[in-house]
Amino acid sequence: xxxxxxxxxxxxxxxxxxxxxxxxxxxxxxxxxxxxxxxxxxxxxxxxxxxxxxxxxxxxxxxxxxxxxxxxxxxxxxxxxxxxxxxxxxxxxxxxxxxxxxxxxxxxxxxxxxxxxxxxxxxxxxxxxxxxxxxxxxxxxxxxxxxxxxxxxxxxxxxxxxxxxxxxxxxxxxxxxxxxxxxxxxxxxxxxxxxxxxxxxxxxxxxxxxxxxxxxxxxxxxxxxxxxxxxxxxxxxxxxxxxxxxxxxxxxxxxxxxxxxxxxxxxxxxxxxxxxxxxxxxxxxxxxxxxxxxxxxxxxxxxxxxxxxxxxxxxxxxxxxxxxxxxxxxxxxxxxxxxxxxxxxxxxxxxxxxxxxxxxxxxxxxxxxxxxxxxxxxxxxxxxxxxxxxxxxxxxxxxxxxxxxxxxxxxxxxx
Numbered sequence: 435x436x437x438x439x440x441x442x443x444x445x446x447x448x449x450x451x452x453x454x455x456x457x458x459x460x461x462x463x464x465x466x467x468x469x470x471x472x473x474x475x476x477x478x479x480x481x482x483x484x485x486x487x488x489x490x491x492x493x494x495x496x497x498x499x500x501x502x503x504x505x506x507x508x509x510x511x512x513x514x515x516x517x518x519x520x521x522x523x524x525x526x527x528x529x530x531x532x533x534x535x536x537x538x539x540x541x542x543x544x545x546x547x548x549x550x551x552x553x554x555x556x557x558x559x560x561x562x563x564x565x566x567x568x569x570x571x572x573x574x575x576x577x578x579x580x581x582x583x584x585x586x587x588x589x590x591x592x593x594x595x596x597x598x599x600x601x602x603x604x605x606x607x608x609x610x611x612x613x614x615x616x617x618x619x620x621x622x623x624x625x626x627x628x629x630x631x632x633x634x635x636x637x638x639x640x641x642x643x644x645x646x647x648x649x650x651x652x653x654x655x656x657x658x659x660x661x662x663x664x665x666x667x668x669x670x671x672x673x674x675x676x677x678x679x680x681x682x683x684x685x686x687x688x689x690x691x692x693x694x695x696x697x698x699x700x701x702x703x704x705x706x707x708x709x710x711x712x713x714x715x716x717x718x719x720x721x722x723x724x725x726x727x728x729x730x731x732x733x734x735x736x737x738x739x740x741x742x743x744x745x746x747x748x749x750x751x752x753x754x755x756x757x758x759x760x761x762x763x764x765x766x767x768x769x770x771x772x773x774x775x776x777x778x779x780x781x782x783x784x785x786x787x788x789x790x791x792x793x794x795x796x797x798x799x800x801x802x803x804x805x806x807x808x809x810x811x812x813x814x815x816x817x818x819x820x821x822x823x824x825x826x827x828x829x830x831x832x833x834x835x836x837x838x839x840x841x842x843x844x845x846x847x848x849x
Contacts, residue, residue, distance in 0.1 A: 449621050454804035457783060458516070458533060461542040461802050464704050465688055468618055471670040471697060473678055473687035475709070480684035481724070483526035483711075489822060491528070496821040499813040506818040510799070513811040514784055516541060517707040519798040521715055522826050529708070540688060540704040541800040544781025547689070547703035548654045550673060550713070552765025555591060555661055556733035557676045564664045566591065570656065573663040576631075581639035582656055589643045590657040591764050594747055598640035599650040603782065603806040609637070610651055617655075617692040629694040630655050647747040647762050651700035654765065658699025669697040680728040681716050683709040701781060707798050714787045714796040717777060737764040738777065738791075756809055769816060773824045778816070782806040786815060793823030 451460035451467050460467060491507035498504060510518055516535040520528040531537065543550075558564035564573075566588040571578035573587075581597035589595045602608035614620045616633035627633040634656050658669050665672060670689050678687055687709065690702035705713075716722070721729035740763045748754060748761040759770040767778040774792025779785075784801025797819040803811060 448619075452619075452806075457804060458514075458802035461516070461704075461783070461800075462535065462539050464540075464542050464690055464702075468690040468702075469693075470688040470690050470702075470704075471668070471695075473670050473689060473703070474674045475683040475686050476674070476679035478679070478682065480682045480712075483521065483708075484524065486522065486525040486527050489520060489527050489826070491822075494818075494821050494825050496814070496817045498817065499810045506821055509814045509818040513799075513808075513815060514801045514803045515799060516802055517798070517800045519707055519711045519796075520822065521711055521718075521796040522823075523794040524715055524719070526711075531707075535800075537708055538685065538706060540685070540706055542701075542704045542781075542785075543710070543800070544701040544783060544785045545651065545654075546710070546779040546781040546785045546787055547699065547701050548651075548765045549779035549787070550677065550703060551654055551658050551661070551669065551699045552591060553729045553733075554669070554672050554676055555587075555657060556729055556764060558661055558664055558672075560730040560733065564661065570660060573660045574656075577635050577656070580635050581637040582634070583639075585643040587657070587660060590653050590660065592744060592747070593647055593650050593653045593762060594644055595650065595653050595656075596639055596641040596643040596645060597650060597652060598638045599648070599652045601649050601651060613652060613655075617696070617698055619690070619698070629692045630696050630698060631659055631694075634659065645747065647744075647751045647753070649751075649753065649762075654700040655698070657765075658697065668695075669699055673703070677713070677728065678709070680726070681709070681712045681723050683712060685709060707800055710787060710800070711796060711798045714779075714789050714798060717787075717789045718791060718794065718796050733764065737766050738768070738775070740768070756813065771816075771820045773820065773827060776816070776820070780812075784808075784811060784815070786819075788816070788819040790820070790823050793820075793827040795819065795823035795826060797822065 446456040446460050450456050492505045494506045495503055496506050515532050518530045568587055570582045570585050585595040600608040601610045613633050615622050616627045617630035627636055685706045687705040689697045691697050716728055720731045721727055721734050740761045744763050745761045757769050761768050767780055769776045769778055774790050777789040779787035784803040786799045788797035
């Protein structure tokens, strides 16, 4: 989007916003491309993070997927980073913004949104509003004859519904792309359902529910529909009252919506990175903010201490090759590391919240990878956060002694 009026070759619009070179601009301006609902932060003055010495990212090394050893700074510089935040035991160490992104820039979170919706579900369960053992059609009778009929809320949370759905981003006919057209993320084609919920009701069954883990964005959209029905409240307001205001968010977030006003639960939330760091710190602290429980500790404990069948379901999937030993529970990824298992919220194009209870590190990285998925960039980022956390936990020398040292393309901003 260069100049005004913007010339056609540089114009970002519905048909090309997810494609390079549009991605970087689009992820910071979603409300200008797709209708969006506000997730209010509330009127309470946010509490600033305590600040510590900045980590010298050039001095922390990591072995990358290629076998090469580099600094973690090179990992972040080479993986289309838009913002990077490091918290160690709640203390802000590094805050960097790249390529024009700032602390006030809302950034699309893609599937990190799933973890936020999962937390909303956990709160509703704790309050007795939602039952994880109930069949989906108890809350949404409209899908009783679809592939979701007979699946439970628990199956939605762990993506074990058995619904036919391909999350194949490079296949135009894959269910994920048809769903995007139905929910207004791409131009609609003749015959596509109108709206996300109409699309969900059209899905069919591939296998019995409760079996293998298969990553399906549709399952999170169905979970969001269930939460809205159970609470009689739309998702934007649920996220605001149950999460964003209680964590002390400093700025409103946003969620894109379809042509009939349905929020896109699987990937439509945009947030400033610092509020995403508050969300990550809340997860690290067992769901507590300022002594008050936001997300039930029991919900997070259930996520970390997964049942054996959850691990087995993951091991039987192709995700085991990239994240060996991991699992998926309550809309979170879990990745075993040499220094503790990391809870990870992931989104395509390089969005990540990294939480490690052993090293006490929270790492936030929002990005604009030119392609939806890139295994090396994902693994290298996970290893980079792991290396930083291990170095800090071991008391290694990483400080720049307070100097505001910039990366090649990043800069540090202090709140």
